[in-house]
Amino acid sequence: GQSLEQPSEVTAVEGAIVQINCTYQTSGFYGLSWYQQHDGGAPTFLSYNALDGLEETGRFSSFLSRSDSYGYLLLQELQMKDSASYFCAVRDPGGYQKVTFGTGTKLQVIP
Amino acid sequence: DTAVSQTPKYLVTQMGNDKSIKCEQNLGHDTMYWYKQDSKKFLKIMFSYNNKELIINETVPNRFSPKSPDKAHLNLHINSLELGDSAVYFCASRKPSGEQFFGPGTRLTVL
Numbered sequence: 001g002q003s004l005e006q007p008s009e010v011t012a013v014e015g016a017i018v019q020i021n022c023t024y025q026t027s028g029f030y031g032l033s034w035y036q037q038h039d040g041g042a043p044t045f046l047s048y049n050a051l052d053g054l055e056e057t058g059r060f061s062s063f064l065s066r067s068d069s070y071g072y073l074l075l076q077e078l079q080m081k082d083s084a085s086y087f088c089a090v091r092d093p094g095g096y097q098k099v100t101f102g103t104g105t106k107l108q109v110i111p
Numbered sequence: 112d113t114a115v116s117q118t119p120k121y122l123v124t125q126m127g128n129d130k131s132i133k134c135e136q137n138l139g140h141d142t143m144y145w146y147k148q149d150s151k152k153f154l155k156i157m158f159s160y161n162n163k164e165l166i167i168n169e170t171v172p173n174r175f176s177p178k179s180p181d182k183a184h185l186n187l188h189i190n191s192l193e194l195g196d197s198a199v200y201f202c203a204s205r206k207p208s209g210e211q212f213f214g215p216g217t218r219l220t221v222l
Contacts, residue, residue: 033210037152042213043154044213045210045212097166097205098156098167099144099211100156101153101154101155101156104153104154106152
């Protein structure tokens with residue numbers, strides 16, 4: 001099976017940088033994704049790492065280390081609108097396309 | 112144009128009733144999912160369909176029955192609703208690269 005652990009809550013100051021970690025235990029691995037979900041909204045895709053290293057998309061970057069079963073999402077120049085829950089997710093290899101989501105991290109950005 | 116749509120957005124019903132939630136995607140994706148998000152925001156996969164065929168059926172009570180009349184639609188029927196079924200249900204479709212697009216969610220409240 002798959003399990004993914006994230007910190008439950010993180011608070012950071014507007015304009016700062018914050019890192020949200022994700023550690024996983026999986027029976028198979030096909031890449032780590034990150035999703036953002038605002039209160040009352042739907043999850044939206046942010047990034048995907050299939051290989052080790054850093055992927056950058058604007059103010060957001062995501063990192064993966066497969067040897068450490070670890071990844072993180074880095075948010076730079078934090079804005080108030082970044083206050084949301086962030087989920088990591090792993091996809092099973094093979095044809096079944098099962099996706100397991102992490103426990104979620106609620107980020108609060110304060111002035 | 113809405114990519115993934117769900118109806119209804121809110122559903123309030125009595126225990127023991129039967130209800131359905133509809134989902135449609137206009138993205139041309141082959142794979143669609145149903146997820147349940149509980150009050151603690153944990154997002155759990157329920158079912159996955161690929162081109163109208165069921166490929167993932169997690170440990171979900173058989174009161175829940177998905178139906179896919181064509182690859183653009185994945186509906187969820189729930190029989191004999193219970194209090195514990197109260198949650199937000201999300202439909203999603205998936206690009207071949209893995210990115211998922213979520214519908215707006217259906218907030219189900221069982222009284």
